[in-house]
Every structure is written in C-alpha cells, then in structure tokens.
Amino acid sequence: MSPISDWSEMDDLVVAHARALAADAVQKVGNGHPGTAMSLAPVAYRLFQRHLVHDPSDPQWIGRDRFILSCGHSSLTLYTQLFLSGYGLEMKDLQEFRTWGSLTPGHPEFGHTAGVEMTTGPLGQGVATAVGMAMAARYERGLLDPQSPLGNSVFDHSIWVICSDGDLQEGVSAEASSLAGTQELGSLNVIYDDNRISIEGDTHNAFTEDVSARYRAYGWHVIEVAAASNGNVDIAALDAAMVAAKKEITKPSLIRMKSVIAWPAPKAQGTAGSHGSALGDEEIAATKVALGLNPEEKFAMPAEVLAHARLLKDRAAKMRKEWDKKFASWQSSNPEQAKLLERLRAKALPAGWDSDIPIFAPGKDVATRAASGDTRQGGSEDLHCAQRAAGRALFDQPGARCRDCGCPSSGPANAPMDHGGPAHAAFRPSALARRHQPTAGRPS
Numbered sequence: 001m002s003p004i005s006d007w008s009e010m011d012d013l014v015v016a017h018a019r020a021l022a023a024d025a026v027q028k029v030g031n032g033h034p035g036t037a038m039s040l041a042p043v044a045y046r047l048f049q050r051h052l053v054h055d056p057s058d059p060q061w062i063g064r065d066r067f068i069l070s071c072g073h074s075s076l077t078l079y080t081q082l083f084l085s086g087y088g089l090e091m092k093d094l095q096e097f098r099t100w101g102s103l104t105p106g107h108p109e110f111g112h113t114a115g116v117e118m119t120t121g122p123l124g125q126g127v128a129t130a131v132g133m134a135m136a137a138r139y140e141r142g143l144l145d146p147q148s149p150l151g152n153s154v155f156d157h158s159i160w161v162i163c164s165d166g167d168l169q170e171g172v173s174a175e176a177s178s179l180a181g182t183q184e185l186g187s188l189n190v191i192y193d194d195n196r197i198s199i200e201g202d203t204h205n206a207f208t209e210d211v212s213a214r215y216r217a218y219g220w221h222v223i224e225v226a227a228a229s230n231g232n233v234d235i236a237a238l239d240a241a242m243v244a245a246k247k248e249i250t251k252p253s254l255i256r257m258k259s260v261i262a263w264p265a266p267k268a269q270g271t272a273g274s275h276g277s278a279l280g281d282e283e284i285a286a287t288k289v290a291l292g293l294n295p296e297e298k299f300a301m302p303a304e305v306l307a308h309a310r311l312l313k314d315r316a317a318k319m320r321k322e323w324d325k326k327f328a329s330w331q332s333s334n335p336e337q338a339k340l341l342e343r344l345r346a347k348a349l350p351a352g353w354d355s356d357i358p359i360f361a362p363g364k365d366v367a368t369r370a371a372s373g374d375t376r377q378g379g380s381e382d383l384h385c386a387q388r389a390a391g392r393a394l395f396d397q398p399g400a401r402c403r404d405c406g407c408p409s410s411g412p413a414n415a416p417m418d419h420g421g422p423a424h425a426a427f428r429p430s431a432l433a434r435r436h437q438p439t440a441g442r443p444s
Contacts (some may be wrong), residue, residue, distance in 0.1 A: 003033040004233045006050065010308045014084065015042045016291040017301050023265075024298050025104075025277045032098055032106065035274030037076035038217045038287075040193060040414060042164065042233050043257070047191070048081045048312070051242045052160055055316045056086040059114045062345075063323045066133050066424060070126025070173075071164035071177055073191070073276070074109040074316035075285045078084045078116065084309040087115040095299055101272070110423070118423050121310045123171025127163050127190065131176040132187040132420015134159045134175050144337045145330065150249060158246065158423075160268065161190040165203045168211055169193060175250075181219030186249035189242070191264035195261040201272045212256050223249040224258075224330050264290040284291040297372070 002011070022037035047052070053065040069078045076383070083089040085408065089103060096102035103113045108123035117133075120126040141155040150156070167173050180188055192211065196203050211220045223241040228234040239298060245253035262274035265287040279287070285295035293300065296325055331338040358374050 003301070004236050004239050006342045007235070009307065011045070011049075013302075013305050014309045015045055016043060016293055017305055018080045019264075019291060020284075020288055020293055021080055021094055021220045021299060021301070023279050023284045025076055025318055027097045027210055027281065027284055028095060028298075029277060031074070033073045033276050033280070034076070034165065034279055035197070035265075035271075036071065036074035036193065036195070037080065038265070038274075038402040039195065039233065039259045039261050039263045040074065040077045041080065042235050042274070043191060043193070043238060043259075044077050044081045044162065045084070045309075046235060046239055047162075047169050049086055049309070050239075053157060053319065054085075055114070055320045056088075056313055057317070057322070059087060061320070062425065063157060066130070066137075066159045067118055068097040068117055068126045068130045068133070068159070068161045069108060070130070070161055071123070072126065074164070075104070075106060075108050077162065078108055079113075081198045081352045082113070083207070084306070084312075085115075085315045088218050088346045089115075091299055091301060099383070118419075123164070123166040124168075124173035125416045127161060127167050127173035128176035128416035129423060130159050130161045130178045130188060130190070131185065131413070132417035133424040134180065134185040134420070135183065135417070137187055137420075138185070138442065144341055146332065152312060155321060155329050159185075159188045161188070161272060162193060163190055164193050165207060169203075170220055172412045172416060174214075176417055177215065177220070180217050180252045181215075184219070184236065184250055185252045188252035189245040189255070190253065191238075191242075191255045191257055193255055195270055197261045197270070198270060199276045211390065212254070215254045219251060219254040221245070222256060223253065226319065227258040227260060231263050233257065233263075251356065258275075266290060291329045304358035307312030390406055424436065 014250060016216045018041040022034050022041065025031035026034040047067070051168055052067055052289050053063070054067075055061045065076075069075070071077075076094075079089060080092060083091070083094060093103045098106045105112065108116040108119060110116050110119045118126065118129055125287070130146065137155070137157060137159065141153055144157050145153040148156075161175070194211070212224060215222050217327045221244075223244055225234060225241050226235045239253070241255045241257075245255060261277070262269045262271065265279060265283055267286070268274040268279050268283050288295040288297075358371075
C-alpha cells in the first residue's frame with residue numbers, strides 16, 4: 001500500500017484490475033498497445049482521482065481542467081479512467097476495444113467518446129495542442145475575469161498531459177514547448193512517461209539527449225521521479241510532483257517519470273514487444289498472479305472495487321456545487337463579461353463584425369500580406385507587432401497586449417497550437433492571435 005494518506009488497499013485493487021483490463025482488452029481483439037497502459041494505470045488513476053478538476057456528469061463543464069493523452073496509441077490509459085470515473089463507458093465498451101462502431105477506438109477521438117478532449121495519435125501533436133489550450137485558458141481569463149487574483153478566478157484551471165518518449169522526440173513538441181516556456185504557461189503540466197521503449201526497441205538507439213536539461217533551457221519547471229526499486233511507479237513521489245507542479249504558476253511543469261513498460265508482467269515488462277502487441281494468454285495469467293488476481297478471470301472488476309473508484313463522482317459533485325456558487329457570483333458582478341461568455345459559447349459573431357472589412361479598389365497595387373493584415377485586423381504573419389494597429393477588436397480587451405511574435409510563422413507546431421483555442425473553449429484564433437496573449441493571469 002502507498003504511504004499517501006488518502007491511498008488505501010482498495011486503491012491498490014483498482015489499479016491492479018486496471019492493469020489487467022489493459023492486457024485483456026488487447027488480447028481479446030488481437031492488436032493494440034498494452035504495455036504503456038499497464039504501467040501508467042496508477043499514474044492516470046491518481047491524476048483523475050485526486051488532482052484533475054473534472055465532473056464526469058458534465059464532460060463539457062467550462063470550469064474543468066483539460067486532460068490530453070498525447071500518446072494516443074495508449075488509449076486504454078484514458079478509456080480505463082473514463083470507465084472508472086463514471087463518464088459513461090462500461091465494461092462492454094472495454095470488451096469492444098478497437099472494433100467497428102465501438103466507443104473505444106484504437107486512438108481517442110474527440111466528439112466520439114465523452115471525456116476525450118482531443119483526437120490523438122500522431123506523436124507530439126497532443127503536447128503542442130495542449131500549449132495552445134494553455135494559451136487559450138489564459139486568454140479566456142484575461143478576457144472575462146482579469147481583476148481576480150491569480151488562483152481565485154472561476155476561470156483558473158490546469159492543462160494536464162501524459163506524453164511518451166516518442167512525443168518528445170518530435171519537432172512539433174519541441175517548438176511548442178519552447179514557446180510555452182517563453183510564454184510562462186504556469187497552468188500547463190506535462191507528465192513524461194520515460195520508459196525508454198518504443199515499438200522499435202530501446203529509444204537510446206536514436207534518442208539520448210538530456211530531456212530534463214532541454215526543458216529547463218526552455219524555461220520549464222522540471223521534476224524528476226525515479227521508479228520504485230521493484231520497477232513499479234513510485235506513486236508517493238509522483239503525487240508529490242503533481243502537487244509541486246500545481247503550485248508552480250510562473251512556469252510550465254514537466255514531470256519526468258521513470259517507468260517500466262508492462263510492469264509487472266514477468267517476461268514482457270521492459271520489452272519492445274509489450275509496446276504494440278498482445279501479451280498472450282500465458283503471460284497475462286502470470287501477470288494476474290503477480291497482481292494478486294485470479295488468472296482465470298478476464299475483464300474482472302468486482303462491484304465493490306468499481307464503486308470505490310466511482311466515489312470520485314461524489315467528490316466532483318461537491319466541488320462542482322462550490323464552483324457553481326462562485327460562477328453565479330461572477331455573473332452577477334460582471335454582467336458584460338457574462339454576456340460575452342454566453343455569446344462565445346453560442347459561437348455567435350458580434351453584431352456588425354463585418355462593418356469595417358476594407359474594400360480594395362481595382363487598379364491599385366496592394367501587397368497581399370498587407371491586404372490580409374488589414375482584412376484580419378491584426379497584421380500579416382511576417383509583419384512586426386509594432387506594425388499592427390493598436391486597439392484591434394480581438395485584442396482590445398482588459399489585460400490584453402501584444403507579445404513577442406518570435407515563433408516561426410510556418411513552423412510545424414503552429415497548426416496544433418492554433419487548434420488548442422477551439423479545442424479548449426469557444427475561441428477560433430488566427431495564427432496571429434497566438435502571439436497576442438493577455439497579461440492578466442500572468443505572474444508579474
């Protein structure tokens with residue numbers, strides 16, 4: 001049992017069954033990625049149970065934290081927690097993993113399964129989109145509640161990510177992470193599952209850099225969590241790291257967590273084979289013995305174990321009730337911002353939005369970038385911020401001002417970061433909007 005005060009033997013049982021479910025689901029369909037979901041079971045469970053602010057009864061609640069599983073190939077990591085948390089997935093859905101028409105496709109798909117914030121699969125994209133989400137979260141706060149002290153606004157929330165070695169090998173995550181450090185996105189917390197295994201084998205065949213040093217150079221808060229002596233995740237050390245990440249509000253946080261893929265499978269743990277292949281009936285049975293479970297049972301989840309996990313819904317309901325009171329108070333105190341939020345959530349354009357669109361007379365030469373900038377009311381991608389007219393409609397808001405526009409205009413991270421705005425809430429920014437960040441909510 002973990003030394004964490006609110007962790008019990010029942011939590012150990014939940015995690016043991018979650019590991020077994022990952023192995024059973026892949027074995028049943030014959031393909032998938034069991035190893036990472038097995039080793040990450042306690043990580044995702046602790047995050048969803050005690051750190052992620054969410055309400056399973058309302059997956060679109062605007063006050064929730066956002067969670068991105070950047071390593072989408074390990075979709076069972078997310079599906080199992082949605083099942084345990086009470087988002088609507090049931091055992092039948094896990095049994096239908098990776099089958100046509102199921103709610104549990106091979107990679108999580110936004111709009112298909114309740115609780116999935118974005119479709120993930122291409123490595124690195126989730127990390128980059130999460131950066132965009134964190135920027136959108138700060139913009140939302142600066143737009144709607146700039147006066148509240150940091151940490152006291154109904155719009156203060158975190159963006160959580162679980163990513164893999166493969167995610168951080170990609171250039172798209174590097175570019176976005178560099179910008180996140182520069183932008184001081186303290187609401188962004190990334191848990192890096194450093195298991196040194198890819199589908200090809202040891203990642204050190206191609207990836208030996210010091211990731212911690214790289215992220216510190218980006219300006220991130222980096223916490224390293226070693227594996228326990230037996231190879232399991234050190235859940236107490238990880239929990240402390242999550243607490244520390246939430247307290248750090250001036251920098252994004254990277255929790256570099258060492259793990260052993262497919263732990264505690266006797267033969268498969270630590271192997272590339274466990275990354276993307278079913279373990280086999282014999283190895284799964286041996287794993288269940290190691291977990292203290294019945295090796296003859298498949299897709300087991302005792303009612304009392306599931307009921308314990310779903311106590312989360314009671315905690316969420318209590319927290320949501322408190323938030324609703326604060327939100328009602330904010331609405332009454334900020335009628336104009338409340339009206340703006342209502343319009344944004346309805347995805348409606350402001351009245352007269354097109355009244356100032358310029359008309360370009362024929363016969364007069366105008367650079368396309370200049371015409372584009374004038375039309376978008378914010379400047380063209382390769383024009384300096386000082387050349388953009390002040391007081392543009394989108395940015396003329398409390399706490400909003402132009403930030404450094406140093407991010408390359410055509411870099412690979414631009415698309416996923418821009419996607420983070422609408423994925424997070426009701427914002428649909430141009431690539432330009434990413435460079436204009438409200439300073440409200442940014443520690444000075």
